[in-house]
Every structure is written in C-alpha cells, then in structure tokens.
Amino acid sequence: QSVLTQPPSASGTPGQRVTISCSGSSSNIGSNTVNWYQQLPGAAPKLLIYSNNQRPSGVPDRFSASKSGSSASLAISGLQSEDEADYYCATWDDTVFGGGTKLTVL
Amino acid sequence: EVQLLESGGGLIQPGGSLRLSCAASGFTFSSYAMSWVRQAPGKGLEWVSAINDRGGDTYYTDSVKGRFTISRDNSKNTLSLQMDSLRADDTAVYYCAKRSQYSSTWYTDSWGQGTLVTVSS
Numbered sequence: 001q002s003v004l005t006q007p008p009s010a011s012g013t014p015g016q017r018v019t020i021s022c023s024g025s026s027s028n029i030g031s032n033t034v035n036w037y038q039q040l041p042g043a044a045p046k047l048l049i050y051s052n053n054q055r056p057s058g059v060p061d062r063f064s065a066s067k068s069g070s071s072a073s074l075a076i077s078g079l080q081s082e083d084e085a086d087y088y089c090a091t092w093d094d095t096v097f098g099g100g101t102k103l104t105v106l
Numbered sequence: 107e108v109q110l111l112e113s114g115g116g117l118i119q120p121g122g123s124l125r126l127s128c129a130a131s132g133f134t135f136s137s138y139a140m141s142w143v144r145q146a147p148g149k150g151l152e153w154v155s156a157i158n159d160r161g162g163d164t165y166y167t168d169s170v171k172g173r174f175t176i177s178r179d180n181s182k183n184t185l186s187l188q189m190d191s192l193r194a195d196d197t198a199v200y201y202c203a204k205r206s207q208y209s210s211t212w213y214t215d216s217w218g219q220g221t222l223v224t225v226s227s
Contacts, residue, residue: 090213
C-alpha cells in the first residue's frame with residue numbers, strides 16, 4: 001500500500017480529456033516534486049513528466065501535469081487508443097511511487 | 107540511444123542469493139546516478155536502491171537493507187545488485203534505471219526492459 005494514493009482505474013473515450021490524481025502529504029508531495037510515468041502493457045515504464053510539469057522531448061503536449069499542495073494531477077487531452085496504459089506518480093526523487101492508475105480508452 | 111540491458115534473473119529458493127547486472131550504453135555511464143526499481147507480478151512500481159555517479163553513496167528501501175547491495179563498475183559501464191537472503195516477497199521484475207537531475211530534484215529518464223526474479227521453493 002503506497003503512501004501516494006492514485007485511483008486504481010480511469011477511463012475515457014477517444015478525443016476526451018482525462019485526469020489522474022495523485023494524493024500525498026506534506027512530508028512527500030508537499031515538500032518534493034512529482035514525476036509521472038507511463039507503462040504500456042508488457043513494457044517498461046517511460047518518463048512522461050518530471051519536476052511537476054516538465055515534459056521531456058518526444059512526449060506529446062497532450063500530456064500535462066500540475067501540483068498543488070500535497071496533491072498532483074496528470075491530464076491527457078485528445079485521448080488516443082495508444083494512451084491505454086498504467087500511469088504512476090512518484091516523488092521524493094523517485095523513491096516513492098503511487099499505486100498506479102490503469103487507464104482504459106473506451 | 108540509451109540502452110540498459112539487465113541480466114541475472116531466474117528462479118531461486120528462499121534464502122538464496124542472486125546477482126543482477128545491467129549493461130549500460132549510449133551515454134556517459136560514469137556521469138549518472140543509477141537505480142533499481144522492481145515490480146511484483148500484477149503490482150505497482152517499488153524503488154529498491156540507488157547509487158551516485160561515482161559509487162560512493164548508496165541508498166536502499168527499508169525492506170532490503172542488509173540483504174541487497176548495489177554497486178557499479180564505471181570502467182565496464184555496469185550496474186549490479188547483489189541480492190542475499192532472498193524472500194518470496196522479493197519476487198518481481200527488476201528494472202535498471204538511469205537517473206537525471208533537474209534543479210535539485212531527481213527523476214528516472216531511462217529504464218531497461220527488466221529481469222524477472224522468482225523466489226520460490
């Protein structure tokens with residue numbers, strides 16, 4: 001059971017905007033930056049967002065993230081079928097991960 | 107292109123030892139901190155251990171302290187994880203990961219494909 005709480009599942013239809021939350025506390029998210037990772041089925045995780053809202057090169061601008069207080073959120077706009085994956089938030093220099101959210105594209 | 111290739115996984119009995127290796131290429135290995143992250147079957151990601159660029163500083167999650175040892179050989183671009191006194195709950199895919207720093211914080215910018223460790227009698 002992780003100290004960062006994510007909803008186990010989320011879903012949306014193609015083209016829709018979905019958000020995934022990551023809730024922590026003042027001792028973790030509240031005092032550290034948040035990173036987000038995408039794990040496609042059967043694959044290794046991939047960096048999606050670092051330092052709360054920085055997008056690495058190659059990551060589509062459909063993916064964005066923010067942090068407020070002890071919570072963070074990942075937003076995916078213009079949802080596509082290939083976005084179906086598990087999404088993880090992480091903090092404390094990636095020593096703490098959320099439990100993951102399985103995103104289904106309906 | 108960054109490549110991280112893990113090896114050394116397999117089936118091991120409880121109480122046994124295993125050594126994982128990660129061969130790195132496509133970047134200046136000696137300039138980057140590295141880590142191991144594991145994922146139990148059907149479960150989420152769990153950070154296991156990290157090491158700084160020179161190998162002088164090591165870090166572990168509480169559940170593996172005293173049992174696992176992370177090390178690196180910068181002359182061979184290799185990261186290792188020595189796992190002793192293995193338990194059933196160590197069963198997982200173990201990922202080798204490259205760490206990068208932005209401002210004063212860290213993130214994982216590259217991951218290997220993982221190697222499966224199964225602890226079972």
